[in-house]
Amino acid sequence: MALKRLQYCLSVLVLAALPAVAQEGHGITPADIQRGLFTYASFCINCHGPDGDQISGVNLASGRFRRAQSDNDLVQIIQKGIPGTAMPPGAYTDEQANFLVVYLRSMAGSAKSKRTGPAGDAGRGKAVVETKGQCLNCHRIGSQGTVAGPDLTAIGSTRRLAEIETALLDPSAEIRPENRPVRAVAKDGTKIAGTLMNQDTYTIQMLDSKGKLRSLYKSNLREYEFLKTSPMPNFKDKLSEQELSDVISYLVTLKGLR
Ligand code: HEC
Ligand code: HEC
Known part of the structure; x- marks a missing residue:
């Protein structure tokens, strides 16, 4: 075949x-x-x-x-x-x-x-990631950014090009099990959003949007759900074709800390 x-x-x-x-x-x-x-x-x-x-x-x-x-x-x-x-x-x-x-x-x-986009430039892509794309509001790259979303420091070695493209252009198409977004409401009404780390019959472990690891008793929650849609914005219309190519070119160069 x-x-x-x-x-x-x-x-x-x-x-x-x-x-x-x-x-x-x-x-x-x-x-x-x-x-x-x-x-x-x-x-x-x-x-x-x-x-x-x-x-x-x-x-x-x-x-x-x-x-x-x-x-x-x-x-x-x-x-x-x-x-x-x-x-x-x-x-x-x-x-x-x-x-x-x-x-x-x-x-x-x-x-x-x-993607039939124009050829990308990693240097320009880095600038888009840090400014217009606001990616560091949710992601960490090296020592910069936050941990509301997955760490991208080594995304170029852990993901294939096509997966990186999909993450940007159709974020909800494929959410990795380890990146599953969870949203919970405590009995007192406090809302907690983050990434699922683990769960068992009684508890949920998650990394909240501030990067703090939390273990919640399900019995203390009014409700909780695992989201099927990604909190990550779809960048298809937010960035130009050129900017998307630049960002993708930059991401594939991220191979971890050296
Ligand atoms: C509002 C928060 C938010 C913003 C802004 C955001 N992301 Fe994300 N991103 C996430 C979350 C949460 C996930 C994990 C769920 C998923 O896979 O869609 C994710 C997933 C990803 C993934 C896949 C990660 C993996 O392990 O496969 C990549 C790549 C990515 N984002 C790149 C970017 C880039 C580049 C930008 C800026 C152009 C950006 N993100 C902006 C929240 C965000
Ligand atoms: C049994 C599986 C297997 C076969 C067969 C195989 N490869 Fe690989 N190849 C790998 C793996 C796994 C790696 C990654 C090694 C690493 O760096 O950890 C790799 C790495 C490479 C690299 C280095 C990539 C880089 O980014 O530096 C090249 C080039 C390559 N293979 C070419 C080939 C070619 C050409 C053939 C056929 C003649 C081939 N491989 C056959 C498994 C295979």
């Missing part, structure tokens, strides 16, 4: 990728990309997925790699694997490895396919 889909996409991909690589003067032909594609479809797709984003924190189609800068670094990873991780070594010749790299590089051109 995945292979069929890849083959189907190939003509589009090759056409899209060709002008960019041709400009670089490496003399890369569609046949080279196709050879890489077939190797990818045989040996990589089961783990990395047809779009290269199936492993959380790794996005082969982003053109950005955590562990590689140059094409040569990529060849090394492909041949030697990444010791201590599930990324296996493979007995690929230099030529086969190079075709794989050509294919990975060509994927970058198609990585934006989920």
Whole structure:
């Protein structure tokens, strides 16, 4: 199935990728990309997925790699694997490895396919996050912001690109179990909102909007509910296409504290 889909996409991909690589003067032909594609479809797709984003924190189609800068670094990873991780070594010749790299590089051109937005700029995205987007009113990044929503310090390693996009453009589509918003009203009428941490028959543990961990006895509550809609605003209409691309570009660079 995945292979069929890849083959189907190939003509589009090759056409899209060709002008960019041709400009670089490496003399890369569609046949080279196709050879890489077939190797990818045989040996990589089961783990990395047809779009290269199936492993959380790794996005082969982003053109950005955590562990590689140059094409040569990529060849090394492909041949030697990444010791201590599930990324296996493979007995690929230099030529086969190079075709794989050509294919990975060509994927970058198609990585934006989920959104047809303009190319983003991480620097501008950081500014949008800190000002217009008001993201730090609810999120923490490094030492800045608050903890009303999930910490985004390492969002670029823990979530795939498509998940980050969905979080911004359709927040209620997928709320992770660990981010479930809960709203409770105590018997005395006090309203408490926060993120569910845990619950059992008698109690609910939540992180309230000030970042304080609370344990509430259900018997002390007038009502409580787990929200199906995210408190996170939908940014589809709040930010321009350019700003959204910028913010997404910034978020994928957030790989945790170094
Ligand atoms: C058995 C599963 C598996 C297979 C098969 C596999 N990979 Fe991986 N790969 C991984 C995992 C897991 C990681 C992440 C390792 C880490 O950094 O923790 C990874 C990481 C990578 C990275 C580094 C990404 C980065 O951001 O630095 C590259 C490049 C890569 N794989 C390419 C490939 C290619 C090309 C193939 C096919 C020849 C392949 N992988 C086959 C599991 C796999
Ligand atoms: C009113 C508070 C609020 C604001 C403002 C807000 N968020 Fe959120 N955000 C949340 C909450 C709560 C969640 C967890 C529920 C969910 O997944 O939708 C969340 C989830 C997310 C996620 C998914 C997290 C994960 O672990 O998968 C991302 C990414 C994100 N927000 C980014 C942003 C960015 C970027 C901005 C600014 C442009 C922003 N948020 C503004 C409250 C907010």
